Amino acid sequence: xxxxxxxxxxxxxxxxxxxxxxxxxxxxxxxxxxxxxxxxxxxxxxxxxxxxxxxxxxxxxxxxxxxxxxxxxxxxxxxxxxxxxxxxxxxxxxxxxxxxxxxxxxxxxxxxxxxxxxxxxxxxxxxxxxxxxxxxxxxxxxxxxxxxxxxxxxxxxxxxxxxxxxxxxxxxxxxxxxxxxxxxxxxxxxxxxxxxxxxxxxxxxxxxxxxxxxxxxxxxxxxxxxxxxxxxxxxxxxxxxxxxxxxxxxxxxxxxxxxxxxxxxxxxxxxxxxxxxxxxxxxxxxxxxxxxxxxxxxxxxxxxxxxxxxxxxxxxxxxxxxxxxxxxxxxxxxxxxxxxxxxxxxxxxxxxxxxxxxxxxxxxxxxxxxxxxxxxxxxxxxxxxxxxxxxxxxxxxxxxxxxxxxxxxxxxxxxxxxxxxxxxxxxxxxxxxxxxxxxxxxxxxxxxxxxxxxxxxxxxxxxxxxxxxxxxxxxxxxxxxxxxxxxxxxxxxxxxxxxxxxxxxxxxxxxxxxxxxxxxxxxxxxxxxxxxxxxxxxxxxxxxxxxxxxxxxxxxxxxxxxxxxxxxxxxxxxxxxxxxxxxxxxxxxxxxxxxxxxxxxxxxxxxxxxxxxxxxxxxxxxxxxxxxxxxxxxxxxxxxxxxxxxxxxxxxxxxxxxxxxxxxxxxxxxxxxxxxxxxxxxxxxxxxxxxxxxxxxxxxxxxxxxxxxxxxxxxxxxxxxxxxxxxxxxxxxxxxxxxxxxxxxxxxxxxxxxxxxxxxxxxxxxxxxxxxxxxxxxxxxxxxxxxxxxxxxxxxxxxxxxxxxxxxxxxxxxxxxxxxxxxxxxxxxxxxxxxxxxxxxxxxxxxxxxxxxxxxxxxxxxx
Numbered sequence: 001x002x003x004x005x006x007x008x009x010x011x012x013x014x015x016x017x018x019x020x021x022x023x024x025x026x027x028x029x030x031x032x033x034x035x036x037x038x039x040x041x042x043x044x045x046x047x048x049x050x051x052x053x054x055x056x057x058x059x060x061x062x063x064x065x066x067x068x069x070x071x072x073x074x075x076x077x078x079x080x081x082x083x084x085x086x087x088x089x090x091x092x093x094x095x096x097x098x099x100x101x102x103x104x105x106x107x108x109x110x111x112x113x114x115x116x117x118x119x120x121x122x123x124x125x126x127x128x129x130x131x132x133x134x135x136x137x138x139x140x141x142x143x144x145x146x147x148x149x150x151x152x153x154x155x156x157x158x159x160x161x162x163x164x165x166x167x168x169x170x171x172x173x174x175x176x177x178x179x180x181x182x183x184x185x186x187x188x189x190x191x192x193x194x195x196x197x198x199x200x201x202x203x204x205x206x207x208x209x210x211x212x213x214x215x216x217x218x219x220x221x222x223x224x225x226x227x228x229x230x231x232x233x234x235x236x237x238x239x240x241x242x243x244x245x246x247x248x249x250x251x252x253x254x255x256x257x258x259x260x261x262x263x264x265x266x267x268x269x270x271x272x273x274x275x276x277x278x279x280x281x282x283x284x285x286x287x288x289x290x291x292x293x294x295x296x297x298x299x300x301x302x303x304x305x306x307x308x309x310x311x312x313x314x315x316x317x318x319x320x321x322x323x324x325x326x327x328x329x330x331x332x333x334x335x336x337x338x339x340x341x342x343x344x345x346x347x348x349x350x351x352x353x354x355x356x357x358x359x360x361x362x363x364x365x366x367x368x369x370x371x372x373x374x375x376x377x378x379x380x381x382x383x384x385x386x387x388x389x390x391x392x393x394x395x396x397x398x399x400x401x402x403x404x405x406x407x408x409x410x411x412x413x414x415x416x417x418x419x420x421x422x423x424x425x426x427x428x429x430x431x432x433x434x435x436x437x438x439x440x441x442x443x444x445x446x447x448x449x450x451x452x453x454x455x456x457x458x459x460x461x462x463x464x465x466x467x468x469x470x471x472x473x474x475x476x477x478x479x480x481x482x483x484x485x486x487x488x489x490x491x492x493x494x495x496x497x498x499x500x501x502x503x504x505x506x507x508x509x510x511x512x513x514x515x516x517x518x519x520x521x522x523x524x525x526x527x528x529x530x531x532x533x534x535x536x537x538x539x540x541x542x543x544x545x546x547x548x549x550x551x552x553x554x555x556x557x558x559x560x561x562x563x564x565x566x567x568x569x570x571x572x573x574x575x576x577x578x579x580x581x582x583x584x585x586x587x588x589x590x591x592x593x594x595x596x597x598x599x600x601x602x603x604x605x606x607x608x609x610x611x612x613x614x615x616x617x618x619x620x621x622x623x624x625x626x627x628x629x630x631x632x633x634x635x636x637x638x639x640x641x642x643x644x645x646x647x648x649x650x651x652x653x654x655x656x657x658x659x660x661x662x663x664x665x666x667x668x669x670x671x672x673x674x675x676x677x678x679x680x681x682x683x684x685x686x687x688x689x690x691x692x693x694x695x696x697x698x699x700x701x702x703x704x705x706x707x708x709x710x711x712x713x714x715x716x717x718x719x720x721x722x723x724x725x726x727x728x729x730x731x732x733x734x735x736x737x738x739x740x741x742x743x744x745x746x747x748x749x750x751x752x753x754x755x756x757x758x759x760x761x762x763x764x765x766x767x768x769x770x771x772x773x774x775x776x777x778x779x780x781x782x783x784x785x786x787x788x789x790x791x792x793x794x795x796x797x798x799x800x801x802x803x804x805x806x807x808x809x810x811x812x813x814x815x816x817x818x819x820x821x822x823x824x825x826x827x828x829x830x831x832x833x834x835x836x837x838x839x840x841x842x843x844x845x846x847x848x849x850x851x852x853x854x855x856x857x858x859x860x861x862x863x
Contacts, residue, residue: 030233031243033169037298038222039251042126045292046275051216052262053271056201063213071220071248073404074371077378079241080396090313092370099377101447107430109314115366116307117343121350123300124150130292147351155344158304161335172298179291186283187261199263214415221367223248308339365423372408375401384449462563469748473501477566479581480507485572488613493570494536498645503538508551520544548582569596573607587718605740607732622654624707630661634746639710644684657686682749694723696731713740
């Protein structure tokens with residue numbers, strides 16, 4: 001097939017790795033053969049009899065089912081991802097990295113390369129041990145030399161490329177078929193049904209179940225070998241699912257049949273003590289020796305082909321700069337010869353060390369982790385509900401992928417918690433390293449789709465909940481105009497947001513037509529780059545309109561989404577045109593502020609000069625003061641909360657908040673204590689300071705040395721005025737960074753969970769429930785009274801129609817009296833029922849009104 005070529009990364013190595021190459025391998029040669037040859041490996045020939053003998057048929061079947069459940073579930077996940085992506089080289093690494101992102105992909109790619117390279121050494125040593133039996137007086141050095149020779153032999157085929165390796169695999173396949181044919185032939189001649197029944201359990205074995213499972217599990221770890229060859233496939237989307245399932249299906253049948261033949265041919269005790277049981281059962285024992293040689297070499301060959309291709313794909317993505325040279329390939333098939341050299345070097349080093357048992361279980365854990373992550377990646381992709389997830393594999397289910405992930409995790413813990421923990425620790429360390437390197441993304445993974453889906457779910461859920469003072473958070477709309485003060489305004493806004501709300505940097509560009517559209521796009525790009533460069537927690541928004549005032553009225557009503565709507569506008573102080581929002585003079589500036597205030601927005605006007613801003617940077621955080629001028633009103637509470645949120649930022653962590661309020665001069669200590677009590681109740685640590693007045697000279701004298709000052713203001717005529725009704729013109733130039741604040745809503749800093757709209761609705765609901773019950777009881781009594789009245793009327797009519805009226809005259813009078821009383825009770829009961837029903841209706845209306853009021857508070861500009 002012709003793979004697509006992209007210059008998105010701007011990398012020459014990436015271009016080399018992804019250049020247009022034509023894959024030649026089909027389903028049988030490229031997927032089925034390497035997978036089935038790895039699955040039907042050394043475990044089948046030398047360890048299956050041992051497992052069956054110790055476990056008995058019953059437990060052996062459980063081991064077989066559990067191990068192949070992992071392979072089947074992972075194959076389903078593999079097929080789903082493979083039919084949803086154009087699978088290129090890299091196998092498991094490519095699939096996981098393109099789903100879970102660079103950090104997971106890079107870490108799993110590196111450990112899989114190491115695991116498969118070490119696997120070459122494992123299989124070659126297994127080959128050497130099988131061959132060394134035929135060498136007289138063989139020693140440990142003899143085994144190593146044979147293993148070195150095997151690596152060198154396989155290296156030649158890997159170096160020549162996948163075509164030569166495939167031809168070699170066909171030879172191995174022929175030997176494997178001959179060996180299995182000999183075993184099954186001999187097994188049928190030795191078949192003993194009574195022995196099969198007797199071997200159902202082995203009560204004498206002392207080997208634990210999970211140890212036997214760990215010994216058998218490597219038998220099923222080869223089903224992803226075809227994925228490692230994905231870059232050499234003509235049609236990966238078709239070949240990977242078909243070839244993998246064929247390999248898994250054939251291997252299950254072979255292992256199941258072999259288990260039954262072992263148990264029907266030899267007793268458990270003999271199987272458990274003889275690794276060569278297959279040879280003693282086979283018709284021609286020498287074919288089993290050939291099969292062992294073929295199985296070890298084929299498994300080693302598959303790993304030798306897969307490991308360099310994982311490394312090549314990993315290197316082409318330029319995740320680890322030291323690996324970049326390994327992205328280069330050779331020949332028309334882009335054969336990764338540099339990776340082959342490194343894999344061979346690792347295999348030779350492991351053989352030379354001779355300490356395979358030290359890393360064997362950890363390597364197995366790496367494979368289990370890779371299968372678990374492949375399952376999780378597929379589940380993760382499906383859970384994002386992204387429209388781009390459209391796998392053609394129709395038997396996929398995200399629940400099956402999740403089950404595969406959980407089973408892999410459980411098996412890791414059951415086999416060896418320490419080795420599992422070591423493997424996870426290595427993976428986590430690499431993941432954290434990649435996460436902290438902060439490299440730019442080189443491809444689109446599913447993480448953003450996942451975040452968007454979570455945002456959707458959370459926004460919809462939040463929209464169903466009622467707002468409460470305890471939930472109030474600063475949702476800022478920052479009017480970004482004037483490049484000179486942009487940095488200061490946006491940085492200040494990030495401080496008062498305090499990591500607890502949302503912030504939108506809005507730029508309204510005045511213009512018309514296509515020119516305005518192009519200029520708006522330039523501004524959006526510039527603003528986005530500015531925010532990204534400084535890592536500010538806000539989103540950019542640039543819009544265009546013929547006139548700023550009309551656009552402002554529209555934007556403040558439409559900005560936001562669902563319950564996430566702005567409640568506070570932040571902008572620069574008007575000193576001269578161009579400093580802040582577009583306006584000719586201070587009168588127009590004040591009119592814009594009135595528009596914002598009437599729309600229900602809190603207003604924060606920041607005044608600062610570059611000189612004062614630079615001076616602030618020289619003051620250590622712990623030596624800074626934040627002054628809040630307190631009048632015990634809605635604006636004061638908002639300013640205090642902003643000051644507190646600022647101290648959450650590392651730039652202000654350790655700064656002291658001072659709350660300054662006016663006293664009468666005779667009871668300073670008592671007033672300070674009262675203010676301190678207020679601060680204690682609202683749970684904000686601050687110093688209480690009593691001042692004689694809010695006059696500008698007093699403000700300047702007390703706050704001159706502060707790092708930040710919060711001052712209340714009001715809109716009066718054409719000016720912003722301080723608490724004394726005077727203009728800020730004289731005081732602001734002599735103050736440090738100053739935030740002038742006007743609150744359009746009152747925030748209860750002492751609110752309790754049982755207060756607010758939620759509590760009112762709960763009380764209204766309780767009242768409605770009580771009224772309904774009372775009305776129901778009243779109506780029940782009224783019905784009973786009516787029934788009694790009807791019964792008396794019927795009885796009276798019967799008496800009046802009787803023939804012996806003289807005899808019943810007395811009874812008639814008593815009945816008349818009872819009837820009168822019953823009528824009065826019935827009338828009273830019905831009046832009581834009507835009154836109770838009216839109260840229930842009133843309670844219903846009250847509850848609905850409270851709900852409506854709560855809904856209104858969710859509108860833009862409200863908390």
